[in-house]
Amino acid sequence: MPSDVSGDLVATHVLEFPGGYTRTTGPVIGRFLTELRDRRLVGVRTAGGRVLVPPLEYDPDTGEPVTEEYVEVGPAGTVEAWAWVGSPRPGHPLDRPFAWALIELDGADTALVHAVDAGSPKALRPGLRVRPRWRGVTTGHITDIECFVPEVTSLVAPVRAEYRVTPGRALTRFLKGVRDGRFVGGRCTDCAAVYVPYRESCPACGSVIEEEVEVADTGTVTTFAINNLPDPRAPEVPFVSAYVLLDGADTPVIALIGGVPAREVRQGMRVRAVWVPPEERTLSMTNVKWFEPTGEPDADLDDSTGGA
Numbered sequence: 001m002p003s004d005v006s007g008d009l010v011a012t013h014v015l016e017f018p019g020g021y022t023r024t025t026g027p028v029i030g031r032f033l034t035e036l037r038d039r040r041l042v043g044v045r046t047a048g049g050r051v052l053v054p055p056l057e058y059d060p061d062t063g064e065p066v067t068e069e070y071v072e073v074g075p076a077g078t079v080e081a082w083a084w085v086g087s088p089r090p091g092h093p094l095d096r097p098f099a100w101a102l103i104e105l106d107g108a109d110t111a112l113v114h115a116v117d118a119g120s121p122k123a124l125r126p127g128l129r130v131r132p133r134w135r136g137v138t139t140g141h142i143t144d145i146e147c148f149v150p151e152v153t154s155l156v157a158p159v160r161a162e163y164r165v166t167p168g169r170a171l172t173r174f175l176k177g178v179r180d181g182r183f184v185g186g187r188c189t190d191c192a193a194v195y196v197p198y199r200e201s202c203p204a205c206g207s208v209i210e211e212e213v214e215v216a217d218t219g220t221v222t223t224f225a226i227n228n229l230p231d232p233r234a235p236e237v238p239f240v241s242a243y244v245l246l247d248g249a250d251t252p253v254i255a256l257i258g259g260v261p262a263r264e265v266r267q268g269m270r271v272r273a274v275w276v277p278p279e280e281r282t283l284s285m286t287n288v289k290w291f292e293p294t295g296e297p298d299a300d301l302d303d304s305t306g307g308a
Protein backbone atom coordinates (compact mmCIF):
# COMPACT_ATOMS: atom_id res chain seq x y z
CA MET A 1 0.00 0.00 0.00
CA PRO A 2 1.51 3.35 -0.95
CA SER A 3 2.24 5.38 2.16
CA ASP A 4 1.31 8.62 0.44
CA VAL A 5 -2.24 7.48 -0.03
CA SER A 6 -4.36 9.13 2.61
CA GLY A 7 -7.83 8.03 3.56
CA ASP A 8 -8.41 4.67 5.22
CA LEU A 9 -11.31 3.66 3.06
CA VAL A 10 -9.45 3.97 -0.19
CA ALA A 11 -6.17 2.63 1.11
CA THR A 12 -7.84 -0.56 2.28
CA HIS A 13 -9.28 -1.19 -1.12
CA VAL A 14 -6.03 -0.42 -2.85
CA LEU A 15 -4.38 -3.14 -0.84
CA GLU A 16 -6.95 -5.58 -2.11
CA PHE A 17 -6.83 -4.36 -5.66
CA PRO A 18 -3.70 -5.87 -7.22
CA GLY A 19 -3.50 -8.93 -4.97
CA GLY A 20 -7.06 -10.07 -5.28
CA TYR A 21 -7.04 -10.17 -9.02
CA THR A 22 -3.80 -11.98 -9.53
CA ARG A 23 -4.15 -14.52 -6.74
CA THR A 24 -7.63 -15.81 -7.32
CA THR A 25 -8.80 -16.22 -10.83
CA GLY A 26 -11.79 -18.33 -9.98
CA PRO A 27 -14.72 -18.53 -12.37
CA VAL A 28 -16.20 -15.25 -11.23
CA ILE A 29 -13.06 -13.15 -11.45
CA GLY A 30 -12.11 -15.02 -14.60
CA ARG A 31 -15.32 -13.94 -16.25
CA PHE A 32 -14.69 -10.35 -15.18
CA LEU A 33 -11.20 -10.38 -16.68
CA THR A 34 -12.31 -12.07 -19.88
CA GLU A 35 -14.91 -9.40 -20.37
CA LEU A 36 -12.32 -6.71 -19.64
CA ARG A 37 -10.21 -8.05 -22.47
CA ASP A 38 -13.21 -7.37 -24.70
CA ARG A 39 -13.55 -3.91 -23.13
CA ARG A 40 -16.70 -4.70 -21.25
CA LEU A 41 -17.24 -4.29 -17.54
CA VAL A 42 -19.42 -6.83 -15.79
CA GLY A 43 -20.60 -7.40 -12.30
CA VAL A 44 -22.27 -10.38 -10.72
CA ARG A 45 -25.69 -10.40 -9.15
CA THR A 46 -26.11 -11.57 -5.58
CA ALA A 47 -29.03 -13.67 -4.40
CA GLY A 48 -30.37 -10.46 -2.88
CA GLY A 49 -30.29 -8.73 -6.25
CA ARG A 50 -27.30 -6.44 -5.78
CA VAL A 51 -24.66 -6.13 -8.48
CA LEU A 52 -21.09 -6.54 -7.23
CA VAL A 53 -18.31 -4.89 -9.22
CA PRO A 54 -15.66 -6.15 -9.20
CA PRO A 55 -17.51 -9.44 -8.88
CA LEU A 56 -16.90 -11.66 -5.88
CA GLU A 57 -17.73 -15.32 -5.40
CA TYR A 58 -19.56 -14.67 -2.15
CA ASP A 59 -21.85 -11.87 -1.14
CA PRO A 60 -19.81 -9.95 1.44
CA ASP A 61 -22.98 -9.03 3.31
CA THR A 62 -24.43 -12.51 3.73
CA GLY A 63 -21.62 -14.89 2.90
CA GLU A 64 -23.92 -16.62 0.39
CA PRO A 65 -22.56 -17.65 -3.00
CA VAL A 66 -23.46 -15.19 -5.72
CA THR A 67 -25.76 -16.12 -8.61
CA GLU A 68 -24.45 -16.95 -12.04
CA GLU A 69 -26.00 -13.87 -13.53
CA TYR A 70 -23.49 -11.41 -14.96
CA VAL A 71 -24.58 -7.87 -15.62
CA GLU A 72 -22.85 -5.42 -17.90
CA VAL A 73 -22.15 -2.17 -16.04
CA GLY A 74 -20.64 1.20 -16.85
CA PRO A 75 -18.43 1.89 -18.57
CA ALA A 76 -19.02 5.29 -16.99
CA GLY A 77 -19.37 5.71 -13.27
CA THR A 78 -19.33 8.07 -10.34
CA VAL A 79 -16.48 8.86 -7.96
CA GLU A 80 -17.44 8.26 -4.34
CA ALA A 81 -14.16 8.92 -2.55
CA TRP A 82 -10.54 9.34 -3.48
CA ALA A 83 -7.00 9.77 -2.26
CA TRP A 84 -4.67 12.02 -4.20
CA VAL A 85 -1.24 10.64 -5.10
CA GLY A 86 1.02 13.63 -5.62
CA SER A 87 4.21 11.66 -6.28
CA PRO A 88 3.54 8.52 -8.29
CA ARG A 89 6.08 5.75 -8.03
CA PRO A 90 7.12 2.86 -10.26
CA GLY A 91 4.27 0.40 -10.32
CA HIS A 92 1.63 3.07 -10.13
CA PRO A 93 -0.70 3.16 -13.11
CA LEU A 94 0.24 6.71 -14.10
CA ASP A 95 3.54 8.58 -14.08
CA ARG A 96 1.92 11.89 -13.16
CA PRO A 97 -0.12 12.86 -10.10
CA PHE A 98 -3.43 11.03 -10.01
CA ALA A 99 -6.10 9.86 -7.61
CA TRP A 100 -6.97 6.43 -6.35
CA ALA A 101 -10.71 6.56 -6.37
CA LEU A 102 -13.66 4.47 -5.36
CA ILE A 103 -15.79 4.41 -8.49
CA GLU A 104 -19.32 3.11 -8.60
CA LEU A 105 -19.96 2.12 -12.19
CA ASP A 106 -23.41 2.78 -13.61
CA GLY A 107 -25.58 -0.21 -12.77
CA ALA A 108 -23.34 -1.46 -9.96
CA ASP A 109 -24.11 -1.48 -6.25
CA THR A 110 -20.50 -1.58 -5.09
CA ALA A 111 -17.50 0.51 -5.98
CA LEU A 112 -14.20 -0.56 -7.45
CA VAL A 113 -10.88 1.15 -6.96
CA HIS A 114 -9.04 2.54 -9.91
CA ALA A 115 -6.83 5.45 -10.87
CA VAL A 116 -8.45 8.68 -12.00
CA ASP A 117 -6.40 10.97 -14.21
CA ALA A 118 -7.98 14.26 -13.21
CA GLY A 119 -5.02 16.61 -13.58
CA SER A 120 -5.56 18.31 -10.25
CA PRO A 121 -7.07 17.34 -6.91
CA LYS A 122 -9.36 20.32 -7.38
CA ALA A 123 -11.02 18.51 -10.26
CA LEU A 124 -12.22 15.77 -7.91
CA ARG A 125 -15.43 15.77 -5.97
CA PRO A 126 -17.95 13.20 -4.83
CA GLY A 127 -20.24 12.47 -7.73
CA LEU A 128 -17.66 13.28 -10.41
CA ARG A 129 -18.57 11.39 -13.58
CA VAL A 130 -15.72 9.35 -15.05
CA ARG A 131 -15.23 6.81 -17.81
CA PRO A 132 -12.44 4.37 -18.55
CA ARG A 133 -9.46 5.05 -20.77
CA TRP A 134 -8.63 1.66 -22.28
CA ARG A 135 -5.17 0.52 -23.26
CA GLY A 136 -4.48 -0.05 -26.91
CA VAL A 137 -4.01 -3.78 -26.32
CA THR A 138 -6.12 -5.53 -23.72
CA THR A 139 -4.96 -8.76 -22.14
CA GLY A 140 -7.58 -9.65 -19.56
CA HIS A 141 -6.12 -7.76 -16.62
CA ILE A 142 -7.47 -4.93 -14.49
CA THR A 143 -4.80 -2.71 -16.06
CA ASP A 144 -6.59 -3.08 -19.40
CA ILE A 145 -8.14 0.08 -18.10
CA GLU A 146 -5.24 2.49 -17.93
CA CYS A 147 -7.25 4.77 -15.70
CA PHE A 148 -10.55 6.60 -15.52
CA VAL A 149 -10.90 10.15 -16.79
CA PRO A 150 -13.53 12.77 -16.03
CA GLU A 151 -16.36 13.04 -18.48
CA VAL A 152 -15.99 16.35 -20.21
CA THR A 153 -18.47 18.11 -22.36
CA SER A 154 -17.25 21.58 -23.05
CA LEU A 155 -19.14 23.86 -25.34
CA VAL A 156 -17.18 26.86 -24.20
CA ALA A 157 -13.70 26.47 -25.65
CA PRO A 158 -14.53 26.58 -29.36
CA VAL A 159 -16.49 29.78 -28.96
CA ARG A 160 -13.72 31.47 -27.06
CA ALA A 161 -11.49 30.63 -29.97
CA GLU A 162 -13.95 32.31 -32.30
CA TYR A 163 -13.75 35.55 -30.36
CA ARG A 164 -9.98 35.57 -30.30
CA VAL A 165 -9.78 35.87 -34.06
CA THR A 166 -9.82 39.36 -35.49
CA PRO A 167 -13.48 40.16 -35.49
CA GLY A 168 -15.16 41.13 -38.73
CA ARG A 169 -17.39 44.14 -39.10
CA ALA A 170 -20.51 42.41 -37.82
CA LEU A 171 -18.81 40.88 -34.81
CA THR A 172 -17.17 44.21 -34.01
CA ARG A 173 -20.62 45.78 -33.78
CA PHE A 174 -21.65 43.05 -31.41
CA LEU A 175 -18.51 43.29 -29.26
CA LYS A 176 -18.76 47.08 -29.01
CA GLY A 177 -22.25 46.55 -27.69
CA VAL A 178 -20.99 44.01 -25.17
CA ARG A 179 -18.37 46.51 -24.02
CA ASP A 180 -21.25 48.86 -23.25
CA GLY A 181 -23.23 46.17 -21.47
CA ARG A 182 -25.68 45.58 -24.33
CA PHE A 183 -26.39 42.62 -26.58
CA VAL A 184 -26.63 43.80 -30.17
CA GLY A 185 -28.38 41.66 -32.70
CA GLY A 186 -29.52 42.11 -36.25
CA ARG A 187 -33.05 41.70 -37.56
CA CYS A 188 -33.58 40.22 -41.00
CA THR A 189 -35.53 42.57 -43.23
CA ASP A 190 -37.37 39.73 -44.92
CA CYS A 191 -38.09 37.09 -42.29
CA ALA A 192 -37.71 39.25 -39.15
CA ALA A 193 -35.47 36.71 -37.43
CA VAL A 194 -33.20 38.30 -34.82
CA TYR A 195 -29.62 37.05 -34.68
CA VAL A 196 -27.33 37.58 -31.72
CA PRO A 197 -24.43 38.18 -32.20
CA TYR A 198 -25.20 40.68 -34.95
CA ARG A 199 -24.50 39.31 -38.43
CA GLU A 200 -24.66 40.78 -41.88
CA SER A 201 -26.77 38.23 -43.68
CA CYS A 202 -29.61 35.93 -42.73
CA PRO A 203 -28.67 32.25 -42.73
CA ALA A 204 -32.33 31.32 -43.10
CA CYS A 205 -33.29 33.36 -46.15
CA GLY A 206 -30.01 34.83 -47.38
CA SER A 207 -31.16 38.44 -47.07
CA VAL A 208 -28.86 41.24 -46.05
CA ILE A 209 -29.34 42.34 -42.44
CA GLU A 210 -29.24 46.07 -41.94
CA GLU A 211 -31.36 46.68 -38.89
CA GLU A 212 -29.53 46.62 -35.58
CA VAL A 213 -31.61 45.69 -32.55
CA GLU A 214 -30.73 45.53 -28.90
CA VAL A 215 -32.02 42.49 -27.06
CA ALA A 216 -32.38 41.96 -23.35
CA ASP A 217 -29.62 40.63 -21.12
CA THR A 218 -32.10 38.15 -19.73
CA GLY A 219 -32.92 34.86 -21.37
CA THR A 220 -33.74 31.20 -21.05
CA VAL A 221 -31.44 28.17 -20.83
CA THR A 222 -32.24 25.96 -23.81
CA THR A 223 -29.55 23.28 -23.44
CA PHE A 224 -26.55 22.92 -21.20
CA ALA A 225 -23.50 20.81 -20.43
CA ILE A 226 -21.79 20.11 -17.15
CA ASN A 227 -18.02 20.66 -17.16
CA ASN A 228 -15.68 18.90 -14.80
CA LEU A 229 -12.36 20.40 -15.81
CA PRO A 230 -11.47 23.55 -13.89
CA ASP A 231 -11.30 26.80 -15.82
CA PRO A 232 -9.94 29.98 -14.23
CA ARG A 233 -12.76 32.10 -15.64
CA ALA A 234 -15.56 29.72 -14.77
CA PRO A 235 -17.29 28.98 -11.48
CA GLU A 236 -15.90 26.09 -9.41
CA VAL A 237 -16.24 22.65 -10.99
CA PRO A 238 -18.62 21.25 -11.79
CA PHE A 239 -19.84 24.25 -13.70
CA VAL A 240 -22.33 24.60 -16.47
CA SER A 241 -22.03 26.02 -19.94
CA ALA A 242 -25.31 26.61 -21.67
CA TYR A 243 -27.09 27.93 -24.69
CA VAL A 244 -29.05 30.94 -23.54
CA LEU A 245 -31.82 32.27 -25.74
CA LEU A 246 -31.83 35.97 -24.97
CA ASP A 247 -35.27 37.58 -24.78
CA GLY A 248 -35.97 39.05 -28.17
CA ALA A 249 -33.46 36.86 -30.04
CA ASP A 250 -34.10 33.85 -32.23
CA THR A 251 -30.68 32.25 -31.84
CA PRO A 252 -29.00 31.33 -28.57
CA VAL A 253 -25.60 32.45 -27.28
CA ILE A 254 -23.19 30.19 -25.43
CA ALA A 255 -22.49 31.26 -21.89
CA LEU A 256 -21.40 30.09 -18.47
CA ILE A 257 -23.99 29.69 -15.77
CA GLY A 258 -23.05 30.81 -12.26
CA GLY A 259 -24.62 31.53 -8.92
CA VAL A 260 -26.39 28.19 -8.81
CA PRO A 261 -25.23 24.59 -8.18
CA ALA A 262 -24.68 22.75 -11.46
CA ARG A 263 -27.25 20.10 -10.57
CA GLU A 264 -29.97 22.74 -10.31
CA VAL A 265 -29.48 24.10 -13.81
CA ARG A 266 -32.28 23.00 -16.10
CA GLN A 267 -33.78 23.67 -19.48
CA GLY A 268 -36.18 26.57 -19.28
CA MET A 269 -34.35 28.23 -16.37
CA ARG A 270 -34.56 32.03 -16.56
CA VAL A 271 -31.18 33.76 -16.33
CA ARG A 272 -29.65 37.23 -16.49
CA ALA A 273 -26.15 38.29 -17.56
CA VAL A 274 -23.71 39.23 -14.83
CA TRP A 275 -21.52 41.95 -16.34
CA VAL A 276 -18.01 42.71 -15.20
CA PRO A 277 -17.55 46.31 -13.96
CA PRO A 278 -17.43 48.85 -16.83
CA GLU A 279 -13.79 49.76 -16.16
CA GLU A 280 -12.74 46.12 -16.70
CA ARG A 281 -14.55 45.61 -19.97
CA THR A 282 -12.85 44.85 -23.25
CA LEU A 283 -14.05 44.05 -26.74
CA SER A 284 -14.87 40.50 -25.81
CA MET A 285 -17.51 38.20 -24.41
CA THR A 286 -15.56 38.00 -21.16
CA ASN A 287 -17.45 41.19 -20.26
CA VAL A 288 -20.19 38.77 -19.37
CA LYS A 289 -18.92 36.96 -16.31
CA TRP A 290 -21.71 34.45 -16.62
CA PHE A 291 -25.47 34.20 -16.42
CA GLU A 292 -27.22 33.55 -13.15
CA PRO A 293 -30.80 32.64 -12.31
CA THR A 294 -33.32 35.46 -12.13
CA GLY A 295 -35.62 33.47 -9.87
CA GLU A 296 -38.50 33.78 -12.32
CA PRO A 297 -40.60 30.71 -13.04
CA ASP A 298 -39.13 28.49 -15.76
CA ALA A 299 -40.03 29.39 -19.31
CA ASP A 300 -41.87 27.04 -21.60
CA LEU A 301 -39.24 26.40 -24.24
CA ASP A 302 -41.79 25.70 -26.92
CA ASP A 303 -43.08 29.22 -26.47
CA SER A 304 -39.76 30.95 -26.17
CA THR A 305 -38.03 29.39 -29.15
CA GLY A 306 -38.99 30.41 -32.62
CA GLY A 307 -40.92 33.42 -31.40
CA ALA A 308 -39.72 36.96 -31.41
Ligand SMILES: [Zn+2]
Nearest residue numbers: 188191202205
Ligand atom coordinates in the same frame (compact mmCIF):
# COMPACT_ATOMS: atom_id res chain seq x y z
ZN1 LIG B 1 -34.21 36.22 -43.06
